[in-house]
Amino acid sequence: MKLLVTGGAGFIGSAVVRQAVHEGLEVVNLDALTYAACLENLSSVDAMPNxxxxxxxxxxRAALDRVMAEHAPDAIMHLAAESHVDRSIDGPADFIETNVTGTFNLLEAARSYWEAQGRPERFRFHHISTDEVYGSLGKTGMFTEDTAYDPRSPYSASKASSDHLVRAWNETYGLPVLLTNCSNNYGPFHFPKS
Ligand SMILES: NC(=O)c1ccc[n+]([C@@H]2O[C@H](COP(=O)([O-])OP(=O)(O)OC[C@H]3O[C@@H](n4cnc5c(N)ncnc54)[C@H](O)[C@@H]3O)[C@@H](O)[C@H]2O)c1
Structure with missing residues (x-):
């Protein structure tokens, strides 16, 4: 099983990479190494052969095509994103370019690769999104997958946009996707200002 993880040098992505590598999966970590990345988070795996x-x-897009062709993943976990809400308020452009256009590029590269492989049923494109696409909760209440989208920041609007693209690539092209909307994560290697 070969897993392509995008954003694997970030907070959550590096936890995914560490676990998958230690479980013996072959893992390819694709990351642009923005300010949010930290390769030290991967020091326990970076010398491992898998x-x-x-x-x-x-x-x-061309780089994504090269990575797909060279590494032939069985599944993609897409975590690469601009992820900090406050930064999205100060400068939303990067959030649109990475979270919306970047996800579009990855979907198109994945679709092209998946079709060239004969559309394998077991292939998965797992898009990691946020519960912030559903808006904000007070002290009570809960979101479910049926909650209406109600993003309230440039960050959550960009993630909502990418969710819609992922759903559309499944409905329109049949690309096998998973879409998860997790709440705030915390733990070891957390970015100090998050
Ligand atoms: N942290 C949370 O609590 C939380 C909650 C819900 C959802 N999420 C989602 O989970 C995912 C991971 O979150 P995180 O907290 O680990 O983020 P993070 O900011 O710690 O890491 C993001 C990673 O993506 C990389 N990246 C950014 N732009 C890129 C680009 N254009 N091309 C390639 N790589 C790029 C960065 O270098 C970094 O390593 C994100 O999609 C985020 O929206 C996070």
């Missing part, structure tokens, strides 16, 4: 790091940007 781990490969590729510095690439999801805004670069």
């Amino acid at each position: 781990y490969t790091f590729v510095q690439a940007d999801i805004r670069d």
